[in-house]
Amino acid sequence: MVSNQDAGHSQNLGLVYRSQWSYNGGMGRKKWNLKDRIFKYVKLDPETGCWNWTGYKDQGYGCIYIDFKRFLVHRVVYELLREDFDPELDQHHDCLNHSCVNPDHIIQLTNSEHQKLHKLLKMRIAA
Numbered sequence: 001m002v003s004n005q006d007a008g009h010s011q012n013l014g015l016v017y018r019s020q021w022s023y024n025g026g027m028g029r030k031k032w033n034l035k036d037r038i039f040k041y042v043k044l045d046p047e048t049g050c051w052n053w054t055g056y057k058d059q060g061y062g063c064i065y066i067d068f069k070r071f072l073v074h075r076v077v078y079e080l081l082r083e084d085f086d087p088e089l090d091q092h093h094d095c096l097n098h099s100c101v102n103p104d105h106i107i108q109l110t111n112s113e114h115q116k117l118h119k120l121l122k123m124r125i126a127a
């Protein structure tokens, strides 16, 4: 019983663009299709399953400008493809590949859980 067009979620930034995600034109077509625009810059790594972002990156994270606002691509893709997106949560890369935008590789954590996890990961790398 999950509805894609539930207007109740429209306060989430990226969901404003959900209607453009798979919009393929037809009559009166004037906007780009966000899905095509994003996937033009995604390169699948068949070994890891990562969707590697080949577009603009900041500190290793894929970034995209939508209507002059900057978004993290992995967040936008997660938000557009997953019903359980929570804007209050951090989207952590379970695959540890920060340029990956595959929602299957993202887990949502609270900010404190996320920071704890990164501290642990850092220790593991240092060890």
Ligand SMILES: [Zn+2]
Residues within 6 Å of the ligand: 048, 049, 050, 051, 095, 096, 097, 100, 101, 102, 105
């Ligand atoms: Zn990945």
Ligand SMILES: [Zn+2]
Residues within 6 Å of the ligand: 091, 092, 093, 114, 118
């Ligand atoms: Zn993380």
